[in-house]
Structure formats: C-alpha cells, structure tokens
Amino acid sequence: MATAFPGAxxxxxxxxxxxxxxxxDQPFAWLxxxxxxxxxxxxxxxxxxxxxxxxxxxxxxxAVAEPLEGGLYQAYLPGGTRYRLRITWPExxxxxxxxxxxxxxxxxxxxxxxxxxxxxxxxxxxxGACPTAIDGVDGVRFTLWAPNAQRVSVVxxxxxxxxxxxxxxxHEGSGVWAIFVPHLRVGERYRxxxxxxxxxxxxxxxxxxxxxxxxxxxxxxxAGNRPFSWHDHAWLRRRDASNxxxxxxxxxxxxxxxxxxxxxxxxxxxxxxxxxxxxxxADMGFTHIELMPIxxxxxxxxxxxxxxxxxxxTSRMGxxxxxxxxxxxxxxxxxxxxxxxxxxxxPADEHGLARFDGTSLYEHHDPREGFHPxxxxxxxxxxxxxxxxxxxxxxxxxxxxxxxxxxxxxxVASMLYRDYSRSDDDWLPNIYGGRENLEVVEFLxxxxxxxxxxxxxxxxxxxxxxxWPGVTAPIATGGLGFTFKWNMGWMHDTxxxxxxxxxxxxxxxxxxxFGLQYAFSEHFVLxxxxxxxxxxxxxxxxxxxxxxxQKLAGLRAYLAFxxxxxxxxxxxxxxxLGQWREWDHDRELDxxxxxEAGPRGLSRAIADLNRxxxxxxAMHVCDAESAGFSWVVGDDSANSVVAFLRHAEPxxxxxxxxxxxxxxxxxxxxxxxxxxxxWREIFNSDSVFxxxxxxxxxxALHAHPEPSHGHPAxxxxxxxxxxxxxxxxxxxxx
Numbered sequence: 001m002a003t004a005f006p007g008a009x010x011x012x013x014x015x016x017x018x019x020x021x022x023x024x025d026q027p028f029a030w031l032x033x034x035x036x037x038x039x040x041x042x043x044x045x046x047x048x049x050x051x052x053x054x055x056x057x058x059x060x061x062x063a064v065a066e067p068l069e070g071g072l073y074q075a076y077l078p079g080g081t082r083y084r085l086r087i088t089w090p091e092x093x094x095x096x097x098x099x100x101x102x103x104x105x106x107x108x109x110x111x112x113x114x115x116x117x118x119x120x121x122x123x124x125x126x127x128g129a130c131p132t133a134i135d136g137v138d139g140v141r142f143t144l145w146a147p148n149a150q151r152v153s154v155v156x157x158x159x160x161x162x163x164x165x166x167x168x169x170x171h172e173g174s175g176v177w178a179i180f181v182p183h184l185r186v187g188e189r190y191r192x193x194x195x196x197x198x199x200x201x202x203x204x205x206x207x208x209x210x211x212x213x214x215x216x217x218x219x220x221x222x223a224g225n226r227p228f229s230w231h232d233h234a235w236l237r238r239r240d241a242s243n244x245x246x247x248x249x250x251x252x253x254x255x256x257x258x259x260x261x262x263x264x265x266x267x268x269x270x271x272x273x274x275x276x277x278x279x280x281x282a283d284m285g286f287t288h289i290e291l292m293p294i295x296x297x298x299x300x301x302x303x304x305x306x307x308x309x310x311x312x313x314t315s316r317m318g319x320x321x322x323x324x325x326x327x328x329x330x331x332x333x334x335x336x337x338x339x340x341x342x343x344x345x346x347p348a349d350e351h352g353l354a355r356f357d358g359t360s361l362y363e364h365h366d367p368r369e370g371f372h373p374x375x376x377x378x379x380x381x382x383x384x385x386x387x388x389x390x391x392x393x394x395x396x397x398x399x400x401x402x403x404x405x406x407x408x409x410x411x412v413a414s415m416l417y418r419d420y421s422r423s424d425d426d427w428l429p430n431i432y433g434g435r436e437n438l439e440v441v442e443f444l445x446x447x448x449x450x451x452x453x454x455x456x457x458x459x460x461x462x463x464x465x466x467x468w469p470g471v472t473a474p475i476a477t478g479g480l481g482f483t484f485k486w487n488m489g490w491m492h493d494t495x496x497x498x499x500x501x502x503x504x505x506x507x508x509x510x511x512x513x514f515g516l517q518y519a520f521s522e523h524f525v526l527x528x529x530x531x532x533x534x535x536x537x538x539x540x541x542x543x544x545x546x547x548x549x550q551k552l553a554g555l556r557a558y559l560a561f562x563x564x565x566x567x568x569x570x571x572x573x574x575x576x577l578g579q580w581r582e583w584d585h586d587r588e589l590d591x592x593x594x595x596e597a598g599p600r601g602l603s604r605a606i607a608d609l610n611r612x613x614x615x616x617x618a619m620h621v622c623d624a625e626s627a628g629f630s631w632v633v634g635d636d637s638a639n640s641v642v643a644f645l646r647h648a649e650p651x652x653x654x655x656x657x658x659x660x661x662x663x664x665x666x667x668x669x670x671x672x673x674x675x676x677x678x679w680r681e682i683f684n685s686d687s688v689f690x691x692x693x694x695x696x697x698x699x700a701l702h703a704h705p706e707p708s709h710g711h712p713a714x715x716x717x718x719x720x721x722x723x724x725x726x727x728x729x730x731x732x733x734x
Contacts, residue, residue, distance in 0.1 A: 019045055020070025022163050023151055023195065025170040032101025033077075040077045044085070044099065047071025047164050051088040059086070059096070071164065098182035103134045105169055105178040107143055112174045115145070118385030121450065123393035124311050124401075127176075128208030129222045131186060139182040140222050142168065142190070144206070145386060146357035147175020149194045154179060155203075156190035156219075163193035163201075186224040189213065191351070196358025205308060205351050207362075207390070210397075212296040214315045217308070218351040221315075228324040232331035232403060239336070239405060240457030244483065245523055248620045249568035250610050251338065252286040253529055255303060256294060256317060259573055261588040270322040274329040281335055284576060284603070285610025288336035290408060292530065294323070295342065298349055303530070303585055304340065305410060306347040306377060310394035313402075320402075327403050336405040338461070339398055343391045343447075344411035345377040354378055362387055368428050372414065374421040383439035392447050399455045406459035406483070407451075413465045415440045441480070448481030459483040461525060472523040487524040487567055490515040495532065498558045499543045502640060502662045502722075509637030512661070515565070516629065523624045524567040533572060533583045540575050541602075542582075546722075550663060552578060552598045553692060553722035556605045556685040557659060560724030563609040564646060564657040566623045571606070578602045601691030612683055612726065617648035618655040632656070632672055632709045641719065643671050643709075656727040660719035665695055668716045672709030678702055678730040679715055686720035695720035701727070 018024040019031065027045075034041045044065060046052055052065035052073045062083055065073035077083060083102075087095045106112070107126050114120035115127070127143045134141075142154045152168045158181065159165035168177035194202045205212070209220035257267050260276055268276065281289055293304025296312045304314070313323040330337050346362070348354045353362040363378040364370030370379050382388045398404045414420045419427040419435045430438050448460050462480070464471050465488040473479025497511035505512075533539050544554035555578075563569060574589045578599030581590065593599040613619045622628020633643035640661040645654040656673065660666055673679065679701045686692035701715050708714035719725070 016043075016068070016072060017070065019167070020047075020072055020164070022153065022167060024167065025149075025151055027167040028101055028105075028169045032099055033083075035079055038079045040079050040081060042075050042077060042083065042099070044073040044075075044101075045071055045164060045167075046073060046087060047162065048160075049073070049087050049089060053086040054083040055086050055096075056081075056083065059084075098137055098139075100166060100179055100181050103137070103139075103180040103182065105141055105143075105180040106171055107176070107178065112171060112176060115176070115389060116174050116385060118387075118389030118392075120389055121393055121396055121454070123390065124208050124210055124397050125225075128206050128210065128311070129190065129220065131184075131222065131225050132180075134180050137182050139180055140184040140188070141178060141180045142192075142206075143176060143178040144168070144192055145174070145176050146192075146194055146361070148197045148359045148361070149177070149357040150197065150199065151195040152177040153193045154181065154190055155193050156188055158184055158188055158190075184222065186222050188222045189216070189219045190222065191219050194357055196355075198358055200358060202356075202358065203351060204356060207310075207353060207356070209296075209309050209312050211320055212309050212312045212315045214296065217298045217349075220309075220312075223312075223320060228321060228328075230324075230328055230403065232328055235331040235334070236403065236457070242457065244457070244459050245624065246621045248287055248614045249484075249525070250286045250563075250613055251288045251290045251525070251568070251570040252281050252284065252573065253290040253292065253527075253570055254573040255292045255530065255583070255585060257300065258583070258585050258588055260591065267316060269318040270326040271318070273317065274326045278329055278333045278335060282333050283607065285607050285614065286335070286571075287610075287614065288338055288405065289330065290338040290570065291340060293340045293342055293410070298347065298352075300585060302347070305342055306345075306375075307342055308347065308349060308352040310342075310391070311397050324402055331403065337403075338406040338408055338459070339404050340410055341395060341398065341407040342410045343380060343382075343394075344415045345372050345375060345379050347377055362390075366428065368422075368426055369418070372421070373426070374414075379415075382443040388443050388446070391443070392450055395447060395451060396454060399451065399458050404458075406461060408461040408463060408486075409444075409482070410463050412444070412462045412471075413468070415444075416464070416468055417466070444480050444482075445475045449475055452481070462486065464488075470522075483523065484525045484568060485522045486527045486529075486570075487515070487519075487522075488527070489518070490524070490565075490567070491527055491529075491532070494558070494562070495528075495540075495543070498554060498661075499545070501545045505640045505661060506637045509635075509640070512561075512642060513634050516631070516634075519566045519629070520624050520626045525570050526562055526565060526567040527570040528562070528572060528575065529570060530572045530583060533574065536582070538582050539579045541578050542580055546663065548598065550722060552602055553663075553686065554661075556602055556690055556692070557661060557722050557724045559606060560609060560683065560685045560726070561642075561657070561659050563613050564619065564644075564655070564724070564726065566629050566646075568620075568623065569613070576603045576606050598691045601689065605685060605687075605690040608683060608689075616655055616728075617652060618646040621648045622646075632711070633658075639666060639669075641666065641669070645674070653729045656725075656729070658717060658719060658725045658727070660721065660723050663721045665721050666717075666719040669719050670706075670708050670714050671717055672707065672711030672714050673703050673729070674711050674713070675729065676703045676705060676713045679727045680730055681725055682728050683726035684720065684723065685725075686723040692723070693720060695723075696725070697727075700730070 063075040065075040153163035206220040210223035211221040295307035296309035470479035475481040544551035688694035703713040
C-alpha cells in the first residue's frame with residue numbers, strides 16, 4: 001500500500017506532492033539519485049506501476065522501491081551504486097528501464113548562451129529531439145524553449161502520453177527545459193505537454209522537429225542523426241565557384257503534391273517524383289526547380305504557406321532521408337533546387353507556435369504587430385533574439401543539411417512595412433514614427449549575411465512587391481543583401497498588356513516597355529508564378545485573347561519576349577502543357593494536353609528557349625547592367641512592335657529580338673542593326689515546329705547599307721503574327 005512521505009518535512013511534502021501532480025519545474029531536485037551520507041536515496045515517479053525494483057547490470061535485485069502517494073516510489077542504495085529499474089505494469093507486463101532522472105539533461109552553457117543571443121546556427125542539433133548517448137547509454141535528449149511555462153513534459157507512446165512520467169528540468173537563466181529519455185529510438189512519436197502561466201494544459205508539437213507525421217498533425221517524430229550519403233560534391237563545388245548573377249537561371253516552380261499523381265490518384269512520394277520530374281525538367285532545359293513550401297503544414301489548402309514545422313519536410317511524401325535523396329538526384333542531373341521558405345508568419349493552430357507557453361512567445365503580443373489581418377496568421381517577433389535565431393537556424397538547416405541551392409523568402413513586403421494590409425488605426429509606428437519595420441530590416445540583413453558566410457554560392461531570393469530600395473544591394477552599402485528580387489511590376493504590367501485584345505494594345509504600349517526604366521536597379525527574377533494562375537485568374541493560356549491558335553501564338557510570343565528580357569526566369573508548372581484551367585492543388589496537371597499538337601508545340605518552344613538562353617551569354621551575363629540591353633524599336637505602338645539587342649561582353653555578337661504582338665503579318669519591316677553582316681533567324685515562335693503558321697525569314701538575311709534606328713545598317717524582315725524572333729549575327733567582326 002502506498003504511504004505518505006515518511007521522514008519528509010512540510011516543504012518536502014509540498015514539493016513531492018507538486019511532483020505527483022505534475023506541477024514542479026525542477027523535478028531533478030527531487031527525482032533520481034540523491035546522495036545522503038553513505039547512502040543514495042532514489043526517488044521515482046511511475047504512476048500506474050504495480051511494483052518497482054532496482055537492479056544491477058546483471059538484473060540482480062538491489063532494492064525494492066517503497067510506494068508512496070501519487071505514483072512516487074523511493075529506495076535506498078549504498079552510495080554511488082549504479083542501478084536500473086525493473087517495473088511491473090498492470091497485466092504482469094515487466095519493463096527493464098533506466099531512470100531518466102539520473103542523467104544530466106541540459107545542453108552546455110555555450111549552447112544556451114548562443115541560443116539566448118540568437119546566434120546558435122545549429123539549433124536543430126541541440127534543441128528538439130536529439131538522439132545521443134550519456135554515460136554510455138543511448139537515448140534521446142529533448143530540449144524546448146518555454147520560459148513562461150510552469151511545467152513541461154515530453155509525452156509519447158513510450159510513456160503512454162502521461163505528462164507525469166517525464167517532466168523536464170528548467171534552466172532558470174534561459175527558460176529552456178530538457179530531459180534525456182534513455183533507450184528511446186529514432187521513429188518514436190512525441191509531443192510536449194505544458195502547463196502555462198495561467199495553469200492551462202497545452203499540447204504542442206516540437207518547433208524544431210526534424211520529422212513529422214502528417215496523418216497525426218499534433219505529434220512529432222524523433223529523427224536520426226546518421227548523415228546522408230551525398231554524391232553531389234562536384235555540383236556543390238561548381239555552384240560555390242560560380243556567380244549565379246551572371247549565369248543562366250531558369251526556374252521551374254512547382255507544387256510537389258499536385259504536379260503529378262500515381263495511377264491511383266495518390267500523391268507521389270519523393271523517390272517516385274524524382275524518377276518522373278527530373279527527366280521532364282532536364283528535357284525542358286530548366287536549370288533549377290523551385291518547390292513551393294514543403295515545410296510541414298497542417299492544411300494542404302495553404303499550399304505550404306502556413307507551416308508548423310520549419311525544420312522538417314512534409315511527411316506526406318516520405319521521410320527526410322527520402323527528400324535528401326530527391327535533392328541528391330536533382331544535383332546528379334545538373335538541376336538546382338530552390339525552396340520557398342516562410343519566415344513572415346505562421347498559423348494560429350493550437351498545437352503549433354501560437355501562444356506557445358501561454359504567452360506571445362514567437363509572435364508579437366500586440367495584434368497591431370502580431371496578427372496578420374489579410375491571412376489570419378501570426379507574425380514572428382524577430383526583434384526577440386531567440387525567435388530571430390530560430391528562423392536563421394531553420395534557413396541553415398535546409399541549406400546545409402539538405403544541400404538546398406537557394407531560398408525564395410516569401411512575403412518580404414509584408415514584413416518590411418508595419419502598415420502592410422492594415423487600416424490607418426491598426427498599426428504601430430517604429431521608434432522614429434515611420435512605417436518601416438526596423439527589426440525586420442536587421443533580421444533580413446543578418447539572415448543574408450549569415451547565409452553568404454556559411455553557404456557561398458547559395459542564392460537568397462526576395463518576394464518583394466514594393467519599391468523598397470536596395471533589396472539586392474550589398475549590406476555594406478545599406479541594402480538588404482538578397483541575391484535576387486522578384487520583379488512583380490514587370491509581371492503585372494506585361495500580363496496586363498498581353499491579356500488585352502491586340503486591337504487596344506497600341507494605347508497600352510508602355511506596359512510592355514516600362515520595365516526597362518528600372519530593370520537594372522536590382523537583380524531581378526521575372527516571375528510567372530503560381531499566384532498568376534489561381535483565384536479566378538485562369539491559366540496563362542486562357543488569359544491570352546483570340547481563338548485557341550491565337551492564344552497559343554500569343555503565349556509563345558510572350559514567353560519568348562520574357563526569355564530575352566533582362567532578368568532571370570521563373571515559370572510555374574502547367575504553363576508548358578498549355579493548360580486551360582487554373583491550377584487546383586487537389587488535382588494533378590492536365591498531362592493529356594500533350595496529346596494535342598498546339599500544347600506540344602508550346603512545350604517544345606519553351607525547351608528551345610531554355611537551350612538558347614543557357615548557350616548564349618548575351619541572354620544572361622549582363623542581366624543587371626544597362627550595357628547588356630539596347631533598344632532598337634521601342635516606340636512603334638501603332639504596330640505593337642518592339643525590337644532590342646541583348647549584349648554580352650564587348651566584342652561578342654549581340655542577339656537581336658523582334659516582337660510583333662498583333663495578329664497581323666508585317667512584311668518588309670525595317671530594323672536597324674549595328675553592322676553589315678549576315679543575320680540568322682535562330683528562333684521563331686511562329687515556326688511549324690511549335691505549331692505556328694510557319695511564316696518567317698528563312699535561314700539567312702543579308703543586312704542592307706541603309707541606316708535605320710540609329711544603326712548604320714538594316715534588315716527587312718517578315719514579322720509573323722503574334723510572334724517573337726531571335727536573330728544572331730553570323731560573322732561578328734573582331
């Protein structure tokens with residue numbers, strides 16, 4: 001029969017009662033072995049046990065533990081005796097176990113110091129669930145930041161989800177809690193049970209979980225420490241030695257859950273996706289893929305933009321090791337991998353980061369700073385060291401542990417402006433009275449500086465939709481330090497132009513040309529992303545005017561204009577199929593469209609554009625330099641014609657680009673060129689190979705000595721309807 005606490009004073013009784021009721025924040029002060037003279041007092045908390053014995057390594061009995069109230073047990077051993085536990089549970093189940101409270105659980109002082117300063121760059125190797133060995137015993141150390149909790153426990157199948165069994169030790173200076181659970185293995189499910197400041201019980205997934213279980217969204221899974229066997233060393237060496245700003249960068253953006261399904265309509269797992277996606281991307285000629293967010297997220301309909309786990313790939317497609325194999329296979333095929341990463345906000349799901357310990361821990365307390373009214377999400381408080389360090393460690397986890405080649409940072413504009421998407425009375429100014437979020441500016445600079453230092457060759461891409469100055473400028477000169485910025489203005493203007501009936505385009509010619517006014521102010525990516533094929537906008541093809549043949553011709557001409565325009569390229573999946581409907585995250589792409597000649601021609605045109613783009617330095621070397629571009633015809637609004645030259649370094653042949661964006665053929669259209677020479681039409685979006693009408697200029701054109709458009713010579717061209725032509729000069733003088 002269980003007894004009260006013999007020999008204990010009132011304060012000890014109170015402490016033991018709080019332990020039994022799972023309300024104590026210093027369980028190691030009472031549980032486990034405690035030396036008392038030449039004896040060791042061992043206290044145990046094992047609610048539900050029928051008997052507890054202390055045994056040696058050979059399973060010989062050392063002592064029978066005395067049952068106390070509330071599931072507590074105690075026993076005395078000779079001082080310094082090593083022991084294990086033999087626990088008898090109901091129905092005669094016997095368990096041999098180590099006592100978790102005989103192992104010092106807390107991380108080292110340096111780890112805690114760096115964490116509190118927001119400078120711990122390998123947080124996932126210290127916090128969360130970390131398989132390790134202490135005193136020669138294998139197990140898992142759990143570490144959690146919850147400074148305002150009264151009690152924290154780790155619960156799982158291993159302790160029948162009972163929060164009394166493995167209450168964690170609190171480190172007063174940092175608000176960090178920890179415990180080592182002996183003999184726990186990789187693959188165990190767990191979560192944290194907290195009693196918050198108000199005494200409310202909360203169940204939370206691990207913020208630093210490196211593995212999850214999508215079918216059970218409120219649990220985390222212990223991930224292993226075994227390093228993946230990478231075979232991409234040559235790829236990484238080339239990447240780190242190159243300058244991505246002067247290299248070709250053509251990105252295929254995709255949503256991995258809906259790109260393609262198996263024959264039963266199920267989502268492909270990583271290995272199956274690799275076997276299908278990589279050959280497709282390679283055949284299409286894209287240099288990189290960009291994955292919409294794959295961090296674990298509870299709601300598929302968020303497309304991954306409301307993540308719960310910033311350190312774990314979604315388990316919907318397999319294990320973290322399977323994702324590493326996917327990246328490894330992409331690199332082996334010469335394809336880079338960019339991830340969409342979401343540090344701007346997080347969902348308010350109860351099992352996630354929201355009011356984690358009963359307080360606004362990860363988010364701002366004031367909703368005018370901490371709540372996003374447009375998305376009904378919470379906003380990270382990056383002015384807090386621990387939160388800033390958490391986010392930077394997440395970025396590094398993807399880049400260093402999974403060999404990711406770049407991060408596209410989502411919703412940067414919403415971070416930079418305190419009044420973003422808010423009414424006049426719903427935001428707080430900065431210390432100077434302005435709308436700029438100064439803490440975010442410092443966070444982004446620290447993020448980009450850290451990535452540049454630790455991961456040379458990796459690109460950081462900002463989705464920033466405003467005119468914030470210096471997004472891609474060096475930090476030393478006051479910039480934010482991103483590698484690239486999405487050119488949202490170019491996308492909106494040109495899509496608006498192309499969506500108009502050609503009859504009215506003459507009055508909106510500036511939409512096509514205005515982007516060159518600022519094209520060299522930043523290092524840009526031209527994005528035709530998922531955002532342009534959702535929310536009733538339709539597909540890109542459906543937005544082109546005319547019948548189906550004209551829509552296909554218009555889209556081919558537009559994409560060829562885009563590929564020749566200064567800036568790196570991004571195209572969302574499905575465009576290359578000539579998909580009619582807008583994207584639906586619950587359905588795979590309409591692959592049957594490739595059974596038709598028109599969509600097949602569009603796909604072939606994109607592949608050829610990528611090939612030319614990669615091979616011709618004029619298409620990519622000087623993307624952010626005005627010397628890389630010169631207008632030939634920029635003002636022929638009446639005919640909706642533009643023509644320009646793309647240049648590489650001096651002495652190299654330029655590329656002549658001519659666009660006719662009306663459904664009318666222009667014969668004998670004179671275009672000025674810089675030298676008398678033979679010019680060859682190397683791409684014609686109206687070619688029969690692309691299911692066009694096959695009008696054009698043949699293989700060779702001789703320049704005439706008649707000056708035009710400020711050049712000493714000229715060409716007389718046939719401009720097919722709704723077309724873009726590329727012409728290369730044959731014998732450029734040296």
